[in-house]
Amino acid sequence: MLLADVMLLLLVWLDATLAQTVLVTREPLSALSVGHPGEVTYRWTNPASRRARLQVREVRPDILGGAQPPRAVRIPPRSVTPERVPVIPRRRGRETGGAGGFVLDSIGPLGLGRHRVRVPLPWDVVVYPPLVSVRLRASVAEALRRRDAGIKPIRRLGEGRLFESLREWVPGDDLRHIDWKATARRAKVITRQYEAERRQQVLLVLDTGRLMTAEVAGVARLDFAVQAALELAYAAAQHDDNVGIMTFADGVQHFVAPERGRGGVRRVLDVLAEVQPKLVEPDYPGAFRYLAARNRKRALTVLFTDVIDRFASDALVANVATLRPRHLPLAVTLRNPELDAAAAVRPTTSRDAFRKAAAEELLHARDEALGHMRRAGVIVIDVTPERAAQAVVTKYLDLKRRGTL
């Protein structure tokens, strides 16, 4: 018996030491977005003359699901075997050179022993917010529909700084607009005529402070704001507007000046992919000072934030109002559906009654703060998080149509 056991031990040892050593590489990933399964390709290389049998346990970064269930991989002798594995991103974010790798159990030729090695294979990946959501498609389609429905930009001569044409000067025209070269050529006074610029600036400003850390139906409020900002960026790009973004909490985290077209959207998207809420008090004065210094051109400045009551939001109201008259401020505040439900309930017990009273008081304080903001000249959209994206795109289209921007 003892001899048999010792033999078995030796066989296990020998078998494990004879197990194949393999190499693994990962092909560069295409972009990933939340809710849309992607695929990653590994290339397993077996340089030995025997088939390699592996039991593979993959460890991915948290944003890609963390530790994966084990799987078997077989690699023929002296060959490179590609393996395609689905990747379902769990949440948006950026992972560079950190977590990731394999625990490989290479099984020996007798199947008695296995040799375990850890292979680090760090990920370099960005997971974007849901890009092709149904709502996004709907809002872009809506934007296109409205644009194609015969709504043409109204030429407003005399406003703006976009050169339109030359014409003869008449009394009352601004002397600064006289084109002296044209006047010399034509021997009469010629003035430049301008029209309002059609390409406008849209600047997305995301408050990532403590008010955006709260969750609604298991999703952080900031994620709803990110989705709304993304859809607005797409809609603005569809209308040839320049799009930029700023995020801030206790300091400015990201600033991307408004840019045109796909490039602008891509840079906004890069910021939206990695922005995370922080449990800190937002520094509104610092953020708006920074904004005023960096963005002097008139812009629709869309602030995604939340308010509690008038006094708690005094700094926000005072600072967002300073954007006027140079910019057009639009504040998007996210309602709390649970608070709305608590205020709307018909109380049957004293506990319900107290809950209802507290909810109503909070809602009243919030309405007061929003009213204060509106009186300061800020356009306010106060919606439930689920409706934020749709509401902000609709408002943008409305402002464009009316030429308010």
Place this chain on the structure above:
Amino acid sequence: MNLQPLLLPSAAIAGFVALWYALGSVAGILWTPRALLIGGLLSLAAGGASM
């Protein structure tokens, strides 16, 4: 009850487990389910023979 006769086999088993744990965690040498099955069958066979 005299536990002395059990002392040596227990020490041997504990030493084996410790050795194999050290090998597994440092050198990465592990058993497969097949080897465990064979080991179990050997024990059963040895038990049957001694009865």
